[in-house]
Amino acid sequence: MSAHQDPFTQVAELTTQLRHHEYLYYGMDAPEITDAQYDALMNELKALEAAHPELLSPDSPTQRVGGRPAEGFQKVPHSRPMLSLDNAYNAEELADWDRRVHELAGNLPVKYIAELKLDGLSLALHYEIGTDGNARLVRGLTRGDGSIGEDVTSNVRTMKSIPLTIPAARLKKSGLIDQHDQHAIEIRGEIVMPLATFKKANAEREAAGLAPAANPRNFAAGTIRTLDPNIVAQRRLDFYAYFLILNGEYNPAGQHATLETLTALGFRVNPHRDTFSTPEQLMTFIDKAEAERETLGYEIDGVVIKVDSQTTQLRLGYTGRAPRWAIAYKYTARAGITQVLEIQVTVGRTGKLTPLAVLKPVSIGGTTVVRAGLFNADEVARLGVRTGSWVKVERGGDVIPKIAEVVPRPETDAGIPEAAEPFQMPDHCPVCGTLAEHTEGEVDTYCINIDCPARLVQSLLYFSHRGVMNIEGLGEALVVQLLNSGLVKSIADLYTLTEEQLLTLERVGKKSAESLLTQIEKSKDAGLARVLMGLGIPFVGERTAELLAAEFGTVQAVENASQEDLEKVQEVGPKVAASVHDFFQNEPNRALVTRLAELGLKLTAEKKQRTTQLEGLTFVLTGTFPTLSREEAKEKIESAGGKVSGSVSKKTNYVVAGEEAGSKLTKAQELKIEIIDEPKLLELLTQKPPAHLS
Numbered sequence: 001m002s003a004h005q006d007p008f009t010q011v012a013e014l015t016t017q018l019r020h021h022e023y024l025y026y027g028m029d030a031p032e033i034t035d036a037q038y039d040a041l042m043n044e045l046k047a048l049e050a051a052h053p054e055l056l057s058p059d060s061p062t063q064r065v066g067g068r069p070a071e072g073f074q075k076v077p078h079s080r081p082m083l084s085l086d087n088a089y090n091a092e093e094l095a096d097w098d099r100r101v102h103e104l105a106g107n108l109p110v111k112y113i114a115e116l117k118l119d120g121l122s123l124a125l126h127y128e129i130g131t132d133g134n135a136r137l138v139r140g141l142t143r144g145d146g147s148i149g150e151d152v153t154s155n156v157r158t159m160k161s162i163p164l165t166i167p168a169a170r171l172k173k174s175g176l177i178d179q180h181d182q183h184a185i186e187i188r189g190e191i192v193m194p195l196a197t198f199k200k201a202n203a204e205r206e207a208a209g210l211a212p213a214a215n216p217r218n219f220a221a222g223t224i225r226t227l228d229p230n231i232v233a234q235r236r237l238d239f240y241a242y243f244l245i246l247n248g249e250y251n252p253a254g255q256h257a258t259l260e261t262l263t264a265l266g267f268r269v270n271p272h273r274d275t276f277s278t279p280e281q282l283m284t285f286i287d288k289a290e291a292e293r294e295t296l297g298y299e300i301d302g303v304v305i306k307v308d309s310q311t312t313q314l315r316l317g318y319t320g321r322a323p324r325w326a327i328a329y330k331y332t333a334r335a336g337i338t339q340v341l342e343i344q345v346t347v348g349r350t351g352k353l354t355p356l357a358v359l360k361p362v363s364i365g366g367t368t369v370v371r372a373g374l375f376n377a378d379e380v381a382r383l384g385v386r387t388g389s390w391v392k393v394e395r396g397g398d399v400i401p402k403i404a405e406v407v408p409r410p411e412t413d414a415g416i417p418e419a420a421e422p423f424q425m426p427d428h429c430p431v432c433g434t435l436a437e438h439t440e441g442e443v444d445t446y447c448i449n450i451d452c453p454a455r456l457v458q459s460l461l462y463f464s465h466r467g468v469m470n471i472e473g474l475g476e477a478l479v480v481q482l483l484n485s486g487l488v489k490s491i492a493d494l495y496t497l498t499e500e501q502l503l504t505l506e507r508v509g510k511k512s513a514e515s516l517l518t519q520i521e522k523s524k525d526a527g528l529a530r531v532l533m534g535l536g537i538p539f540v541g542e543r544t545a546e547l548l549a550a551e552f553g554t555v556q557a558v559e560n561a562s563q564e565d566l567e568k569v570q571e572v573g574p575k576v577a578a579s580v581h582d583f584f585q586n587e588p589n590r591a592l593v594t595r596l597a598e599l600g601l602k603l604t605a606e607k608k609q610r611t612t613q614l615e616g617l618t619f620v621l622t623g624t625f626p627t628l629s630r631e632e633a634k635e636k637i638e639s640a641g642g643k644v645s646g647s648v649s650k651k652t653n654y655v656v657a658g659e660e661a662g663s664k665l666t667k668a669q670e671l672k673i674e675i676i677d678e679p680k681l682l683e684l685l686t687q688k689p690p691a692h693l694s
């Protein structure tokens with residue numbers, strides 16, 4: 001966001017961006033930015049609104065409690081903070097930590113327990129013991145910000161590795177928990193998506209034309225935050241328990257005993273663990289685990305080492321964010337050297353063009369790597385990668401490895417020659433051939449053809465989304481079927497669907513077909529603002545769409561507006577104007593709009609009356625009017641360019657007095673200000689504007 005833009009435009013753009021990211025996060029389960037980036041945008045908007053309170057609208061994303069997660073999940077404080085861990089990256093750092101532990105532990109025994117560091121997301125489960133002695137799952141919370149989590153109970157309930165009830169007999173047998181004096185049990189652990197599930201589900205997404213999730217952790221996080229528990233049930237997620245809180249106390253009998261207790265209670269506890277005394281022994285375990293990493297069936301990113309005894313743990317205590325009694329030994333990224341054979345460009349769901357390096361196959365950590373992500377043109381330039389470059393490729397937890405740096409060409413067997421010219425983004429979409437758009441000063445290039453096959457799933461979902469065209473029942477699965485069956489090749493095709501066609505699709509019965517058709521039919525009346533929004537024009541969110549609709553009144557007028565015309569609209573800055581203008585310069589987009597009109601969509605809006613009769617005039621209202629309410633009178637005056645003030649002064653031009661007018665009337669008489677009644681006001685409103693304004 002550039003600082004030289006006016007605050008109006010900045011607020012409008014930030015709002016549009018935040019809504020877009022909220023939609024990706026909630027609606028699509030495929031966030032494109034991190035929580036931290038999202039928070040940064042939100043903070044920017046908050047700061048702007050604080051500095052310009054007149055720009056704060058009640059439907060601003062800042063006005064929604066809790067921001068992004070609030071839409072679906074309640075925020076609930078954790079019983080005790082969910083902490084993170086300090087890291088060590090090599091044997092020396094581990095030995096340093098061991099030394100500090102011994103110093104702080106004094107004469108207390110130090111025995112370590114090493115566990116795998118599961119690469120998932122942490123979850124807190126709350127159980128309550130009922131009068132029958134059984135413990136029931138009452139709540140599941142994500143980590144959230146560590147202090148406050150999101151309540152994902154209904155999703156957690158569908159996970160098979162999480163017991164809904166812990167029978168009284170098990171509680172008793174576990175030894176640690178005696179149901180007579182314990183009423184609340186909290187168990188924490190990690191949700192992970194097995195690699196097999198990840199690969200299968202991701203392949204399905206790709207086949208459906210959806211962007212694959214980057215890694216199992218993201219996929220698991222997206223899954224546990226979906227609003228539909230059925231989806232969670234379908235995608236197998238595992239839960240490994242590693243932490244227990246009883247009566248507000250962490251792991252009361254020490255870590256080793258905790259893991260035994262958790263097993264006895266019926267939880268899955270990761271079997272790869274052992275106890276040790278020296279950092280050398282720990283390193284042996286760490287190296288062994290790294291060697292086994294590829295065969296585990298789920299992702300790990302290191303080993304967590306914990307002091308076993310609770311007494312020693314308590315002595316060591318906590319820093320602000322992490323326990324001193326534990327450390328995460330993190331593995332470094334697995335890397336390999338290979339050559340870039342070609343730089344391809346792919347088109348994402350939002351139309352974003354992304355360069356991708358096709359590599360000479362190289363084995364990294366047991367996996368053959370054939371491509372690497374390059375993110376955007378700036379990244380390619382920063383790295384200096386071109387066809388034929390030799391590169392160091394790193395495989396983190398992500399599906400698509402990344403290029404860390406360009407390395408010197410080997411002297412022998414250098415493969416294909418290096419390209420003479422640096423990489424350049426194509427100026428046309430590689431999928432549909434439409435002229436691609438690159439805004440000066442922006443990083444990314446976009447295909448702006450809304451019917452581009454690479455974008456269609458996303459376009460359709462957005463178009464029908466709640467708050468846009470509101471076509472209920474048109475979910476991801478159905479959209480994918482509609483596209484795969486060829487019934488829909490463009491947004492407009494939604495409006496030609498018939499019941500017979502819908503009945504040919506899987507899991508569509510007569511009732512749902514009928515209801516979908518009703519929804520589609522109903523959406524025809526959504527009006528111009530909604531359609532403008534639904535077209536997914538970059539930077540055109542709800543507010544801008546409404547402003548454009550009110551200003552231009554018809555879709556033809558918006559289509560034919562010049563960039564200057566568009567910029568004249570209040571709150572529309574050069575960037576938004578350029579985006580709208582470019583969109584309608586594009587023939588396929590115009591054709592789509594024409595078809596939507598032919599299919600009976602309402603593409604008009606009530607045009608804002610641009611009346612200026614009362615411009616420069618200040619009114620004061622007092623008493624009760626015969627037909628208008630105070631509010632209506634105020635609205636009429638303001639929409640005709642006049643101002644309404646609460647008190648009479650020399651600057652007041654007219655006092656509009658109704659029945660039982662009070663002290664304002666007296667004041668007006670004193671100041672010799674013209675007093676008029678409602679009929680006279682209505683007359684002023686219908687007058688021609690003063691000559692100098694017309």
Ligand code: IVH
Nearest residue numbers: 083084085115116117118121122190242304
């Ligand atoms: S214990 C107070 N044990 O790593 C200590 N954490 O980087 C809490 N993690 O937020 C954590 N495997 O989500 C612990 N065996 C394990 C773990 C583990 C993965 C995660 C956990 C935590 C993060 C810290």
